[in-house]
Amino acid sequence: MNALPNVTSFAAFAKETSAMVSPPPFGAMWFSQAVKDLPPQKWLIDRIMPEDALVILHGPHGVAKTFVSLDMDIRIAIGEDWRGHRVSKGGVVYVAAEGRAGLRKRLKAWSDHYGDPGNIPFVLMTERVNLLDEDEVKHFIETIKRVNARMEMMGTPLRKITFDTLARCMPRGNENSHEHMGALVDNVDRIRRSVGSVTAMFCHHSGKDQTRGRAAIPACLRRPTP
Structure with a gap:
């Protein structure tokens, strides 16, 4: 010694x-x-959403969380400011685990209002991934790697993954369980690290009394304010 x-x-x-x-x-x-x-600190959306982070968009039903998250993600894929905040351009994967029937209407409404964004590095996944299942997580990682490789060929590597919603991506999991939420966060970190250092965001329903998941949603999640 x-x-x-x-x-x-x-x-x-x-x-x-x-x-x-x-x-x-x-x-x-x-x-x-x-x-x-x-x-x-570097920002994906300046002073709203950090790079290389795990964040949550949190609120009760009916406050347009999905539309806000889609708007954020489309603008990240375009590289266009979001509500006056500078955006760092990057590829996006949006896991639409809930409300798929209404997604076409939302995407069309966005395009009708802002214009067709064209061929942008935005991939919509219309089936959920169970973030508490080891086999599904491994399969998702391999899928994300292939998506990122294609985005890199377009010159815009993957920068963000959105899971909409948290509950749908942890079936039979308990949002108030520290064990379940800890396992979910660990698996999402594995996914993020598999393609570099991307930001992952959950859309999460808080419930009418704002207590849903409060006991276990970890402090490492940064809550962007729409």
């Missing part, structure tokens, strides 16, 4: 000991190094 260096200041100690562990375990770094070297 290496002996600790004989140094007279904390700065010198940090410098000497950092050289003793290469690479540092678990990404460890001293405070001064973190201030200097940690990357700044």
Whole structure:
């Protein structure tokens, strides 16, 4: 075992000991190094939705969550500002696990109002994925990799995956169970990491009393405000 260096200041100690562990375990770094070297926050939608994150669009039934999320995702695929917020262009996968019958109407309404966006890197999946099932998660990862490869050929790699809704993507799961929600978040992180560092978003019904899932929806989910 290496002996600790004989140094007279904390700065010198940090410098000497950092050289003793290469690479540092678990990404460890001293405070001064973190201030200097940690990357700044980057945004998919400026000040609304961060890059490389897990976020949730949360609210009761009937407040247009699906339309808001579609509007966000189409504009990300186009690279067009969303409600005055600058957008970083990227490919999108939208998992329409609920309300598929109304999607055509929503997409047509968007196109009628804003114009046909043309051939954009936006893929709509009309079947749910069970994010608590290991086999389905593995199959989804392989599918996402193929989609991303095609998007990269278009010059716009995948940047965002939307799951609409959270409940439909965890059938028989308990939204108030820390165990189930923890497993779901772990699996979504695996999906995100399989194609780089994309943002994943859940659309989630809160229920009329706003308590649905409150006990277990983890703090790592950032809630964008429509």
